[in-house]
Amino acid sequence: MNKSKSTLLHREALDGWLYASPWIIGFFLFTLGPIVASFVLAFMKWDLVNPPRWIGLDNYLRMFNDSVFWSSLKVTAIYSCFGVPLNLFGSLILALLCNQKLRGIEIFRTIYYLPSVVSGVAIGLLWKWLFDPTFGLINYLLSLVGIEGPMWLASETWALPALIVMGLWGVGGGMVIFLAGLQGIPLELYEAAELDGANRWNKFWQITIPMLSPVIFFNLIMGIISSFQTFTYAYVMTGGGPNNATLFYVLNLYYNAFLYLRMGYASALAWFLFLVILALTGLVFKSSPMWVYYESEVKGR
Amino acid sequence: MDDTFAKTHFLTAAQRNTLNKLIGYIVLTVLGIAFFLPFAWMLSTALKAEGYVFAFPPQWIPNPVQWSNFVECMRVVPFGHYLLNTALITGISLVGMLVSSTLVAYSFAKLRWPGRDIMFVILLSTMMLPGQVTMIPIYIMFNRMGWVDTWLPLTVPAFFGSPFFIFLLRQFFMSIPTELMEAAKIDGCSNFRIYSNIMVPLAKPAIATVAILHFLWTWNDFMSPLLYINSPEKYTVSLGLQAFQTQYTTNYRLMMAASLIALAPCLLLFFFGQKYFVQGVIMTGIKG
Structure with a gap:
């Protein structure tokens, strides 16, 4: 009995490793190996044609003296500073609206959610057409209310705001997560608050927001990570222009790696991006005890 | 008020x-x-x-x-050909992703093996890594292997699973009672039989979620085809649409027609599988 049990356990351990092996092998091939390679590459100069040359910290030094690098960082930071909070706010408002008990509410949820599901080049082209300065829908609608719309993607000032506006079309993704959070708030909390004479405003700030704070936290982290990796829309719609006004960080990285074939420099760019994302998400994590409220904290008391 | x-x-x-x-x-x-x-x-x-x-x-x-x-947009650019290419790539990638991710997730959720918990922590931490860090060495590797301008870089990696999907499926497998497994074991079922005959059928909703998400991401993916595919006859839909733009800058009529065709499978999937979408978002968003 004992012996068969131990062979069974042995068998299980063997199977466990075997079944997990696709990911474990993949981890070494596509994650750990490339991480090490990228780290080393960042200290080299290599155009894929001539042999790589060790140049120490030059790539990093060059990066900090490169005005294009700083402008791409600025573009990405501005995009995130406006885009992430606007998206967070917009998806929360939509979720609150969609949480009403109205007949046919599912239809509205579907309409709001749909744009966040479709992505890619087709959507980029659609928005390029919507933003067309003379024949596009957006400037037509603006003209109806007497506003002469800007040149949008062709304007240095308006290209980045245009991409932020476009990002708002995708707030449905965050909305669905918020909705799930809203539906998880026990109704007794609201009933108890009503007995204590709380009005709508009080209930929103004292119950809804604290109970949703873990979801806000999650959406904030995901928002920061994805906005710092913006690539496809900028590539398809503006190519980084006009005059680098929408040259996002990753777009600059892509051009350096695959257009100018600066493999070492682009690797250094990738590592710096990683550090920026790590620092920002770390900051949010650090601040979370101050504003994120977990139910279990109360239960523990 | x-x-x-x-x-x-x-x-x-x-x-x-x-x-x-x-x-x-x-x-x-x-x-x-x-x-x-x-x-x-x-x-x-x-x-x-x-x-x-x-x-x-x-x-x-x-x-x-x-x-x-x-019809015209299909004639101007061989868009039907691109659709077929994309369908093939997506199909192969989907099979690879589903088989590997479910198997790995099952191993993490239900089997006991030395090192499992450490490996799981590593798996979680790899999800934090931005893809740009590994993108260049992976490109160089595929380049060395002669895989550039083939579909291999777009399909083969899926056979090694994705941390995100493994995590999602593992959470689902964890919720399946272990008693079911124990009973099957007493009857002499092998671990693989338990996986294929008990776990996979029970995890159908989670697998559907993974399938839908992976389909969408692969179908719409732009970065990988852009990096790896050069010959027009190997283009995916994303690259094909991009080609529309450079050749027919102002022909929005055909561009929108082609874009709609490209989006059609995604839209259909959305309307028929909406509940799996929402489920996936919630599974990863709230419980994660």
Whole structure:
């Protein structure tokens, strides 16, 4: 009995490793190996044609003296500073609206959610057409209310705001997560608050927001990570222009790696991006005890 | 605000309720129109005849309706060919992703093996790593292997699973009671039989979620085809659409027709599988 049990356990351990092996092998091939390679590459100069040359910290030094690098960082930071909070706010408002008990509410949820599901080049082209300065829908609608719309993607000032506006079309993704959070708030909390004479405003700030704070936290982290990796829309719609006004960080990285074939420099760019994302998400994590409220904290008391 | 308004106007509770509902519907409808407008504009443009695209003020309902745009866009650019390529790549990648991710997730959720917990922590931490860090060495590796300008870089990595999907499926497998497994074991079932005959059938909803998400991401993926595919005959839909732009800069009519065709599978999937989408978002968003 004992012996068969131990062979069974042995068998299980063997199977466990075997079944997990696709990911474990993949981890070494596509994650750990490339991480090490990228780290080393960042200290080299290599155009894929001539042999790589060790140049120490030059790539990093060059990066900090490169005005294009700083402008791409600025573009990405501005995009995130406006885009992430606007998206967070917009998806929360939509979720609150969609949480009403109205007949046919599912239809509205579907309409709001749909744009966040479709992505890619087709959507980029659609928005390029919507933003067309003379024949596009957006400037037509603006003209109806007497506003002469800007040149949008062709304007240095308006290209980045245009991409932020476009990002708002995708707030449905965050909305669905918020909705799930809203539906998880026990109704007794609201009933108890009503007995204590709380009005709508009080209930929103004292119950809804604290109970949703873990979801806000999650959406904030995901928002920061994805906005710092913006690539496809900028590539398809503006190519980084006009005059680098929408040259996002990753777009600059892509051009350096695959257009100018600066493999070492682009690797250094990738590592710096990683550090920026790590620092920002770390900051949010650090601040979370101050504003994120977990139910279990109360239960523990 | 509503309360005071209602009180000063002496509305009954029922009237107040109706008023609130009405305001709710108005706000929802206005927003709904705003969200749907881009799609309507896309469809409208795709159905317009040559000279009507730049008409001012724009026509919402095209007259005449030109269905032939959908055929023409396929002729101008070999778009049907790109669709077929994308379907093939997506299909192969999907099979690889489903087989590997479920198997790995099962191992993490239900089997005990030394090092499992450490490996799981590593798996979670790899999800934090931005893809740009590994992108360049992986490109160089595939380049060395002679895989550039083949479909291999777009399909083979899927056979090694994805941390995100493994995590999602593992969470689902964890919720399946272990008793089921124990009973099957006593009957002499092998671990693989338990996986294939018990776990996979029970995890169908989670697998559907993974399948839908992976389908969408692969179908719409732009970065990988852009990096790896050079020959036009190997293009995916994303690259094909991009080709429309450079050759026919102002031909929005055909561009929108092609874009709609490219989006059609995603839209269909969305309408038929909406509950799996929401489930996936919630599974990863809230419990993660």
